[in-house]
Amino acid sequence: MEKARISSLQLFMLMTGFLFGSTLIINPIINAKNDGWLAIIIGGIGGTLLLWVYATIALLNPSKNFVEILRSRLGKVLGNLLALLYVWYFTHLASLVFRNFGSFITTTTYLYTPLEVIITIFAIVIVYAVNSGIEVVGRVSELLVPVIPVIAVLISISLVTIHDFTAFLPVLENGIQPVIKAAYAFLTFPFGETISFLMIFPHLNKRKNLRRVSALSALSVTGLFLFIFFRDITALGSHFIYQATFVPHITSVLIPGINLEPLLDVNLLIGGGIKIAICLYAASTMLANIIGADDYRKFTTSLLTFCVVLSIWIYENIFEMFNWAEKVWPYYSIPFQIFIPLILLVLSLIKKNKTTLTDSAEQ
Amino acid sequence: MNNNMMLILAIFIVLSIYDVRKFIREKESARVIAAYAFIVVLSLVLGFLISIGKRPSSPAEWIQEILETMGVIK
Amino acid sequence: MKIKIIILLILPALLTGCWDNVDLIDINLVTALGIDKSEDGKIIVTVQVIEPAALQSTSSSQGKVGMAQTKPVFVESYKGETISDALISMKAMVDKRLFLSTVQVIILGEKLCREGVNEALDFLHRDYQVEYLADVLVARGCSPKDILKIQPEMDVIPAMYIKGTIENTELRAKVKRTMLVELFKDIENKCRQITIGQITKENEKTVNTEGTAVFKDGKLVGWLNQYETRGFLFVTDRVKNTIITIPMANGKMSIRVLNSRGKMDVKFKNGRPYRLSIYVDLEGNIAEYTGKKVLDAPTDMHTLQMTLSEEVKKEIAMALRKAQKEYSSDIFGFGKIVHKYHPQYWKQTMDQWNDIFSSLPTEIVIKSRIRRSGLIKSPMTKDE
Numbered sequence: 127m128e129k130a131r132i133s134s135l136q137l138f139m140l141m142t143g144f145l146f147g148s149t150l151i152i153n154p155i156i157n158a159k160n161d162g163w164l165a166i167i168i169g170g171i172g173g174t175l176l177l178w179v180y181a182t183i184a185l186l187n188p189s190k191n192f193v194e195i196l197r198s199r200l201g202k203v204l205g206n207l208l209a210l211l212y213v214w215y216f217t218h219l220a221s222l223v224f225r226n227f228g229s230f231i232t233t234t235t236y237l238y239t240p241l242e243v244i245i246t247i248f249a250i251v252i253v254y255a256v257n258s259g260i261e262v263v264g265r266v267s268e269l270l271v272p273v274i275p276v277i278a279v280l281i282s283i284s285l286v287t288i289h290d291f292t293a294f295l296p297v298l299e300n301g302i303q304p305v306i307k308a309a310y311a312f313l314t315f316p317f318g319e320t321i322s323f324l325m326i327f328p329h330l331n332k333r334k335n336l337r338r339v340s341a342l343s344a345l346s347v348t349g350l351f352l353f354i355f356f357r358d359i360t361a362l363g364s365h366f367i368y369q370a371t372f373v374p375h376i377t378s379v380l381i382p383g384i385n386l387e388p389l390l391d392v393n394l395l396i397g398g399g400i401k402i403a404i405c406l407y408a409a410s411t412m413l414a415n416i417i418g419a420d421d422y423r424k425f426t427t428s429l430l431t432f433c434v435v436l437s438i439w440i441y442e443n444i445f446e447m448f449n450w451a452e453k454v455w456p457y458y459s460i461p462f463q464i465f466i467p468l469i470l471l472v473l474s475l476i477k478k479n480k481t482t483l484t485d486s487a488e489q
Numbered sequence: 490m491n492n493n494m495m496l497i498l499a500i501f502i503v504l505s506i507y508d509v510r511k512f513i514r515e516k517e518s519a520r521v522i523a524a525y526a527f528i529v530v531l532s533l534v535l536g537f538l539i540s541i542g543k544r545p546s547s548p549a550e551w552i553q554e555i556l557e558t559m560g561v562i563k
Numbered sequence: 564m565k566i567k568i569i570i571l572l573i574l575p576a577l578l579t580g581c582w583d584n585v586d587l588i589d590i591n592l593v594t595a596l597g598i599d600k601s602e603d604g605k606i607i608v609t610v611q612v613i614e615p616a617a618l619q620s621t622s623s624s625q626g627k628v629g630m631a632q633t634k635p636v637f638v639e640s641y642k643g644e645t646i647s648d649a650l651i652s653m654k655a656m657v658d659k660r661l662f663l664s665t666v667q668v669i670i671l672g673e674k675l676c677r678e679g680v681n682e683a684l685d686f687l688h689r690d691y692q693v694e695y696l697a698d699v700l701v702a703r704g705c706s707p708k709d710i711l712k713i714q715p716e717m718d719v720i721p722a723m724y725i726k727g728t729i730e731n732t733e734l735r736a737k738v739k740r741t742m743l744v745e746l747f748k749d750i751e752n753k754c755r756q757i758t759i760g761q762i763t764k765e766n767e768k769t770v771n772t773e774g775t776a777v778f779k780d781g782k783l784v785g786w787l788n789q790y791e792t793r794g795f796l797f798v799t800d801r802v803k804n805t806i807i808t809i810p811m812a813n814g815k816m817s818i819r820v821l822n823s824r825g826k827m828d829v830k831f832k833n834g835r836p837y838r839l840s841i842y843v844d845l846e847g848n849i850a851e852y853t854g855k856k857v858l859d860a861p862t863d864m865h866t867l868q869m870t871l872s873e874e875v876k877k878e879i880a881m882a883l884r885k886a887q888k889e890y891s892s893d894i895f896g897f898g899k900i901v902h903k904y905h906p907q908y909w910k911q912t913m914d915q916w917n918d919i920f921s922s923l924p925t926e927i928v929i930k931s932r933i934r935r936s937g938l939i940k941s942p943m944t945k946d947e
Binding site: 218242250413419424425428431436438440441453458 | 491
């Protein structure tokens, strides 16, 4: 097992980058139209609770990673089986991010560059980062993630002249149902995806900060998305937002006199890069744990190859991608993001009550 | 025929050859090599199928169909 | 190790590179785009392309005799099924790739607008090259090609000349400046009908941008003249500077408006709208006075302000009457207010809003202030 250590700040940055990730370009809250801000708040609070649950699972099972937790709580066979399913889930997630990223670049910036080439070049950089270890990814995120809010604020300031500050009215025009739907989709994408951090939590050097760091990063990302949502809706209006393929792209194009659009690609590279790196790290560590290999690096290249092929294989066109992200993903994710973690939480709590003595001795 | 896809597969083959060399040098256990070979061969075969234009139906469609038969989504 | 370093050196180069690099000399920079419909229902696209090399020679060889004067721009048009089809097929006559990101002005033909502007907007919205901040105009009485073919003396590039006349609307407020993105916001949006500035051809060298084209459900239904346009701009809070002339005893007075704020409201009673309210606050200086009476008493200023208010009110009323009675099209965006603050009512009446808008009584409240009188206090010709 790797003996890497990451600090609380690095964890915070990794989580923030992960949560920001590709949500910037495919945001499920668009379906709530004007009430997107409500969906963000509800989804953000739900997401914070979900992260709290994940952190609690990690705290109840000190110094165990996700595979070991699954094995010790559910038995060896079932645990390994579920762990294999999670390997698939994380690989799938990484390939979806690859695809979102590639689609965005081929639609807005490099129209004639093949999707495969963009994805592969990005993939090779990421496999290098992951092979360097989670500490390196942590340090890189510490350096790069602060750029994300700076860019968001920069674009917003440049647009301040064309704002219509009441654009988010009327409230709840179509009732509460689309808001709840969008909030739930926002909960599963991106918050629920942080289940992959259960492979990273054991590396945190100060374990008592775990819950605070997770909650803080979830809340700050919620705040950032709220900010971006208000920027987009005041600059574009709800009608335009609903029509656009990639909303922040259009917002950045509106700035008179200067083209800040490449900055958006920068944001995407940082967020998406961190997200893929963590998914790949989680998938390969889990696979190495299941098989009993000593080093996760043995599987990074092979899993990455699979990710790249999968990302091209998975959708035929961009409509499938949006349809899937909106309609299928939230339901497909239920067992992985909510059902299994809750079972683990309950089992861990029962175990803890039985062995309070040994647990307190450990701490 | 998708040449770009072929090119990319070639890059990944080169990357895997490096890994395989390391495996042989360190006398890796059979389980690791089996898992490794399974993933790489699977992706190469899929990649090849995509590049010659015979794309099998994707996992996205399978999952959607499974969820539809379960009645979770419409 | 060495291989690793080499790979590391190659990777950054890959990350920056583009797949399809095109040099500047291999593209045609399109500065203006004209879109119209032909009699047989096809799309005619006109492009105005600049020749950077010729531009340079015209500016440096001015006054020299004997130099071959190549034209700095050329105009070409092609008939196709759709805009993108026409643009691509046009390469039968144009040598290089057409580069649309430099488009400054988009001129729509009258026929296209009468049949619905949506089909043109789809391409402009979808294509990744088109600049969202390009100015849009509707050509009245002539085709977009006629407009783009002018050879202005003020600027070697006609598109820049046209854009200049549009940009100076903030000094005169007599044409509505519409950017492409505003159309995207309002098209298919029942809250506000779109309006686009009007352009006409004066002669071979000049154009005239005055007035506004009024649309209803994406189709051109009529025009506002320059004064109605100003009234419309006062209401929608787009007037920055303008000159308003009011009649006086024995002459006229022009007021330079320096500051104006327009506000709209829809008054509701028992869950139904009963009045459209317009509030305009404006501030100005005396720019010119050809009357004879000396204006020094405070009461004079008061009556002056009243007359100014009346004049502005007249223009607004004219624009309102045309929008309500003649075209039945809510170009002002009262629907937006209803949508925002009375969503339940809006939901039921969304589709008939233009009719409801036309039938509502209106109330116009103008508050004007005249601050200064320029460098002289009394008129040049005084009463005896």
